[in-house]
Structure formats: C-alpha cells, structure tokens
Amino acid sequence: MKTKTGAFVLPGDALGVTEEYDPAEWTFDDDGKIRSLVAGTVSLDSKNKRISIVPKTSSPAVLKNGDVVYGQISEVRGQRALMRIGGIKDNKRGLVTNFSGGIHISQADKGYVAKLTDEFRIGDLVDAKVTKIIGLDNVDLTTAENELGVVKAMCTNCRAYMKQINKKEVLCPRCGRKEGRKISSKYEG
Amino acid sequence: MITILTNKILNKSSTPSKRADGRASDDLRPFKIEAGVLERADGSAYLELGGNKVMVAVYGPRELHIRRLMQPDRAVLRCRYNMAPFSVDDRKRPGPDRRSIEISKITSEAIMPAVFLERFPRSTIDVFIEVLEAEGGTRCAGITAASVALADAGVPMRDLVVACAAGKSDGEVVLDLSEAEDKDGEADVPVAIMPRTGEITLLQSDGHLTSEEFEKALNMAIDGCMKLSKAQKEAIIKRYGD
Ligand SMILES: [Zn+2]
Numbered sequence: 001m002k003t004k005t006g007a008f009v010l011p012g013d014a015l016g017v018t019e020e021y022d023p024a025e026w027t028f029d030d031d032g033k034i035r036s037l038v039a040g041t042v043s044l045d046s047k048n049k050r051i052s053i054v055p056k057t058s059s060p061a062v063l064k065n066g067d068v069v070y071g072q073i074s075e076v077r078g079q080r081a082l083m084r085i086g087g088i089k090d091n092k093r094g095l096v097t098n099f100s101g102g103i104h105i106s107q108a109d110k111g112y113v114a115k116l117t118d119e120f121r122i123g124d125l126v127d128a129k130v131t132k133i134i135g136l137d138n139v140d141l142t143t144a145e146n147e148l149g150v151v152k153a154m155c156t157n158c159r160a161y162m163k164q165i166n167k168k169e170v171l172c173p174r175c176g177r178k179e180g181r182k183i184s185s186k187y188e189g
Numbered sequence: 190m191i192t193i194l195t196n197k198i199l200n201k202s203s204t205p206s207k208r209a210d211g212r213a214s215d216d217l218r219p220f221k222i223e224a225g226v227l228e229r230a231d232g233s234a235y236l237e238l239g240g241n242k243v244m245v246a247v248y249g250p251r252e253l254h255i256r257r258l259m260q261p262d263r264a265v266l267r268c269r270y271n272m273a274p275f276s277v278d279d280r281k282r283p284g285p286d287r288r289s290i291e292i293s294k295i296t297s298e299a300i301m302p303a304v305f306l307e308r309f310p311r312s313t314i315d316v317f318i319e320v321l322e323a324e325g326g327t328r329c330a331g332i333t334a335a336s337v338a339l340a341d342a343g344v345p346m347r348d349l350v351v352a353c354a355a356g357k358s359d360g361e362v363v364l365d366l367s368e369a370e371d372k373d374g375e376a377d378v379p380v381a382i383m384p385r386t387g388e389i390t391l392l393q394s395d396g397h398l399t400s401e402e403f404e405k406a407l408n409m410a411i412d413g414c415m416k417l418s419k420a421q422k423e424a425i426i427k428r429y430g431d
Contacts, residue, residue, distance in 0.1 A: 008430045010422055011303075011340055012348040012385050026345065028305070037305060037345035039425050056429035057343040058231065060250045060309065093231055096250040096264075096312040136261075136310050 024052035107142040118180035123154030149184035222424040232342025236334035240324025245338040250309035264309035268297040299381040299391035305345040325368035352381035353413035355406040380410035384418040
C-alpha cells in the first residue's frame with residue numbers, strides 16, 4: 001500500500017485494505033477498503049496493524065476515555081456526585097450532545113473518602129477525567145488527581161464562590177462559612 | 190450591456206458557441222473556493238461562481254435542543270439556504286420564502302448521503318448557506334460550498350458532494366447557465382454527485398428537453414462537477430495541507 005505516515009488526505013481517500021490493517025480513528029471500512037473520514041494526516045501503526053487519521057481541522061467534541069472535561073455539580077448523593085458536563089478542555093467546540101457524568105465516592109480523591117459532601121457541593125465547577133462511557137449521554141468520571149477536582153466552590157449557605165484556605169478547605173468571603181472540598185491544584189480564587 | 194468578444198476569448202472555446210459571455214457550451218463561469226473563512230463557525234467556506242457569492246457556516250455536530258427533532262440513532266442535518274436582501278437587483282424580502290425552503294430541503298438531501306450521521310446520535314449539524322450575490326445557479330453553488338464547510342468542520346464524510354447545473358439556452362445545451370441564460374432558458378438540470386463513486390445525490394429537471402438533450406445536459410453537468418470537485422479539494426489542501 002502506498003499510504004505513508006504523515007501524508008495529507010481528504011474525506012474518502014483510500015488508505016489501505018482491511019485484510020492488512022484495522023480501520024482506526026477517523027477512518028471507515030468501505031467494503032474492505034479503508035478510507036479517511038476527514039481532512040488530516042495518516043498515522044500508520046505497522047506493529048499493531050492500524051491505520052488512523054490525525055485530523056487537521058477541528059473535530060466534533062465527542063467524549064472518550066481520558067478526556068478532561070469541565071462542568072458543574074448538579075447533585076451529591078451518598079455514593080455519587082452528578083455533574084452536568086459543559087465541554088472538553090482543549091476543545092473549543094460545543095459537545096455533540098448533552099452529557100452527564102458521575103463521580104463515585106471511590107473516584108473522588110486518591111485516599112479514603114468518608115463523606116462525599118466533604119468533596120463536592122451543588123454548583124461547584126469541577127474538572128474531571130472520563131474513565132468510562134455509558135450509553136449515549138452518560139460517563140463515569142474521576143477527580144483523583146492533583147489537577148482535577150473543584151476549581152470554583154459554591155457556598156452552600158449563600159451561593160457565593162469561595163476562597164481556598166488550605167489543601168482541603170474553602171472559605172466563603174460573604175458569610176464566613178468554611179467547607180471541605182476535593183480541591184484542584186488549578187483552583188481559581 | 191454590449192459584450193465585446195475578443196479573439197482571445199473565442200479561441201479559448203473548445204466548442205463553438207454563441208453564449209453572450211463568450212463561453213464554450215461546456216465552460217463553467219470563473220470560480221473560486223476557500224475553506225475556513227469564518228472564525229466563529231465550526232466550519233466555513235466561501236465560493237464564487239461567475240457573479241454568485243456564497244458563504245457557508247457549519248455548526249456542530251452539537252446538542253439539539255428541540256426534542257421532537259432528535260433522532261436516537263443519528264444526527265439530523267439541517268440546512269438553511271438564504272438569499273441576502275441585497276443579493277439580487279430587486280431587493281428581496283428578507284426571510285424564508287417557498288423557494289428558499291425547497292432549496293434548503295434539497296440541499297440537505299443532496300449532502301446527507303456523504304455524511305456519517307450515525308456517528309452522532311441525538312445531535313444536529315447545522316449548515317447555513319448565505320447567498321450574498323446571486324447570478325444564476327445558486328442552489329448548486331450552495332451545495333458545493335456546504336461540502337467544503339462540512340469538511341472544514343471535521344464532520345466525517347465518505348466524499349465531498351459537488352453540484353453543477355447544465356441546461357438549454359437559446360436552443361443550445363450548455364453548462365452552468367448564467368442568470369441571463371437561465372431567464373430566457375428552455376431548461377435547467379441541477380445535478381449533485383459524490384465524485385469518487387459518481388453516485389448522483391440530486392437530479393432535478395426544469396423545462397423541456399428531449400431525452401437526447403437531457404442526457405447531454407446530465408453528462409455536461411457531471412463534467413462540470415468534476416472540475417469543481419478539484420477546486421473543493423484544493424481549497425481544503427490550501428487551508429490544511431503542508
Ligand atoms: Zn457563604
């Protein structure tokens with residue numbers, strides 16, 4: 001096959017055959033022929049026998065494992081915090097459809113978490129990483145990394161955004177309330 | 190207006206023709222296609238063909254807020270063809286009229302076979318076609334530009350749909366009718382194809398043609414499509430290639 005890594009291709013361009021390669025990201029199987037779906041460069045993985053395309057255009061914002069997303073906490077239950085996902089970091093485009101994410105108590109922080117309400121509260125703005133795609137509009141998330149977690153905490157008493165005072169706590173500048181959070185290293189304020 | 194035909198123009202013609210602008214019967218008007226011209230859209234394209242100036246913006250695939258339009262297994266492709274009030278000599282009433290609604294619908298149907306809508310369940314891909322200046326053949330120009338804008342938006346496609354019309358004017362089967370030719374024309378045959386396979390995704394016929402003339406017009410339009418297809422690809426390569 002004449003396709004080489006780095007070659008620029010357009011939608012529909014032939015890349016190889018499925019007898020030799022697996023059609024991977026941004027390609028499709030056209031009756032045994034592998035073709036590109038987008039304008040981009042070819043990535044040929046000879047060892048794993050995979051052909052994929054690295055898009056040169058911006059790409060539709062579809063969630064996949066490992067994506068870091070931002071969003072707002074909508075509900076905190078006993079074992080699970082729910083989050084409305086606003087978008088993917090590093091992708092300016094709006095999500096292809098609305099997604100909601102769940103953060104299980106075991107995925108909230110690195111160590112043991114006794115109470116999920118000490119980690120998240122309704123209204124918090126959170127950065128989280130996708131760990132599993134469930135169906136069309138649901139994902140599992142983790143915040144058990146330093147740069148993940150709450151980036152803006154909302155006071156449960158008066159809805160003001162709170163100031164970070166130490167690694168685990170935030171303080172409301174308006175009403176003086178102190179609360180616990182899983183705070184991201186990228187906390188704003 | 191008096192058009193002076195110079196020898197230079199006449200010599201260019203591969204087939205003798207009496208077209209007012211000196212084109213051969215199988216010549217397209219001069220054209221230009223650019224990809225990625227709008228900063229705010231997910232994808233965009235600009236096309237000129239003769240006196241036509243068409244801008245296309247694509248948004249999506251993105252969340253579809255109208256639940257009754259939502260498809261559980263694929264995205265919907267919504268096209269809106271609109272002629273700017275200043276696009277024609279007599280100021281056009283703004284907003285959709287019957288013609289715009291019909292063209293929006295056929296544009297969507299012409300492009301849809303190339304798009305992998307099933308990859309984006311429940312979402313929408315919105316294509317806005319704005320005709321800034323109109324000079325005959327805007328529906329085809331819109332389709333051709335829309336495909337480039339979709340590719341610019343990274344929307345997965347099996348091919349770039351391209352469209353071109355042929356017709357009959359002054360008793361002659363000709364390619365890419367200008368507004369003047371169309372006004373006095375006897376027939377117009379807009380055609381859209383997926384150029385790689387040759388599959389036709391739009392075929393309309395307006396007016397009277399013998400079956401022989403129709404076949405000639407169809408073949409001519411397909412040849413025109415192939416020329417425009419090259420320009421579509423060049424536009425994307427110019428924007429994104431090395
Ligand atoms: Zn407060």
